[in-house]
Amino acid sequence: MIHTNFTPGPSQLYFTVSDHARQAFKEGIPSISHRSKQFEQISKETTDGLRQLLSIPDNFYIFFTSSATEVWERIIQNLVAEKSFHLINGSFSKRFHEIAIQLNKKAEKLEAKEGEGFTGEISVQDNTELIAVTHNETSTGVVLPIEFINQFKEKNKQALVVVDVVSSMPYPQFDFSKIDSVFFSVQKGFGLPAGLGVWIVNQHCIEKAEALLKKGISIGSYHNIPTLVANAAKNQTPETPNVLGIYLLNKIIQDFLRKGIDTIRRETDYKAAILYHALEQHALLSPFVKDKNAQSKTVIVADCQNHTEKLTKFLLEKGLQPGDGYGSSKKTQLRFANFPAHSKEQYELLVDSLAAFQG
């Protein structure tokens, strides 16, 4: 019997989700019209709550999409006429770059070594329209420091800075004056069922999409930025959305607000600290990411080498489900999500279990 799922998404559900879902069915939420006042109210509460939770300024719009994968495509479609630049530090940032290629853009890239991030000043070509950064690489557990991300805006005024925060939100606090867009999906840090993405953009993104449209470049249809803006202004969506998903997101945001974002962040720090410490002390295991500045707080990757299979079995027997290593690291690494759904007690049990593992 699995008690705690440490897979980094879909991950452990936040402990209130199933009760909220039961309540949703009781209230008939899955049957309400997405053009009703009731839906508009739910939608407004969700975006207001998110704005409060993450200190998102008023000049940013919040859109609902079907997934973060969709947002990759919408960003390239809406914000790039010709040229994007991608910092690649794992499989997901790589996929974002590939999507730009698939949409026939000139997509430049800078790749970090596996398990490493970036440091120092990065020079970007003058004609770059978009700088794409993955804050937290779910595949490798590499995080980019926020100060590193903040360097781009000032030096590249012509470019929009977009940040993939899929597996880090709600942990990081961004300086929204230094970025133009962030996006995530709800099945990771928000502990919800998959099937909903959130895309946050500022006025510069809206202007860019409108400029492309004016030039006759197709920016997509129902989910292009102007259509999303027009609908968001009414607290609606262009299509019939995942209404139940939005309802549940609202409920979890309210739960997070009651708990307090500071508490959530402090607990995340604590849990990350004890897990990294356990890995560093362990005779057979170690953190995959060596540079402390690049060690993610929200997706922690353990280098387990030929102990991987045995450790997985050992943890499963205790009801702890580790995430497999990503791709080619499946047989040598394990990943541990550290989301608000993972309690301090569950992390303490995980750490004690790792300490007890003798190979």
Next chain:
Amino acid sequence: MIHTNFTPGPSQLYFTVSDHARQAFKEGIPSISHRSKQFEQISKETTDGLRQLLSIPDNFYIFFTSSATEVWERIIQNLVAEKSFHLINGSFSKRFHEIAIQLNKKAEKLEAKEGEGFTGEISVQDNTELIAVTHNETSTGVVLPIEFINQFKEKNKQALVVVDVVSSMPYPQFDFSKIDSVFFSVQKGFGLPAGLGVWIVNQHCIEKAEALLKKGISIGSYHNIPTLVANAAKNQTPETPNVLGIYLLNKIIQDFLRKGIDTIRRETDYKAAILYHALEQHALLSPFVKDKNAQSKTVIVADCQNHTEKLTKFLLEKGLQPGDGYGSSKKTQLRFANFPAHSKEQYELLVDSLAAFQG
């Protein structure tokens, strides 16, 4: 208190859905990985079940999308280099045409008068690559006879015939040798929460998408047909999908299979017959669609003129929620969904209530 929601989507939930959802949470379904054997099994059962329910031949692929609105865009992206042709008989077929324009295609159209469908032979230009037909117009309650749709394939061998069945499935039985693609969303005839679309394509669609790609035309990224095919072959999806939605769709399909598609169709016919009869007999109301061949069985529109508001109130008092007329017909029409979730008893109560309405 609403007992029955006749709005044509999101509509009345099928009566088993909330129990299935409770079971899903109990089994931890919202936490499972979309790359797991367990997900592949759910996905396979869903597509196998749908194939059986709707007699979909083996040479058709079944994909999961986020909505039918998304499918409109994917169809144009993947299946049209330059020119599509749209039969427009209401607001949704009109929107499909507009999406083709937004994606910079030469989209031709033929428009029916409001509340009317099409009859006879339709001539299509030789260089048309796609013929888009909306089987059942959710806005007007106009259905196109299947024999009408079947005319296109034979006479236009160069073109793909795609059919929007958003508000008619699972009622109609198509001749899949006469069409290349159909699509729907689950919050209508399948009585499920919104947030999932189903797109069904044959080999000709796959070949067309591959041909566009070879020409250097972008066909999108994660949801282009080749990527969907490669993932569907493994019973997976390119992105993290609405796993809970797919699980619930599978459960409802199994429920429909147990009930039997013939019974579902027969009950649909019965319910439509008694409602149209009641409207025809009524002193103050009438069917909006006059031509019997164009009268939808699954979305029945009542012309209520200045009785609309009063009738709505009258029905709501009996716990019956009618759907508003669409767009500019909001003040003069009411729409009644006739989906498998609407029981014979509920329809009989609706019909008796209409008969009792004296204005």
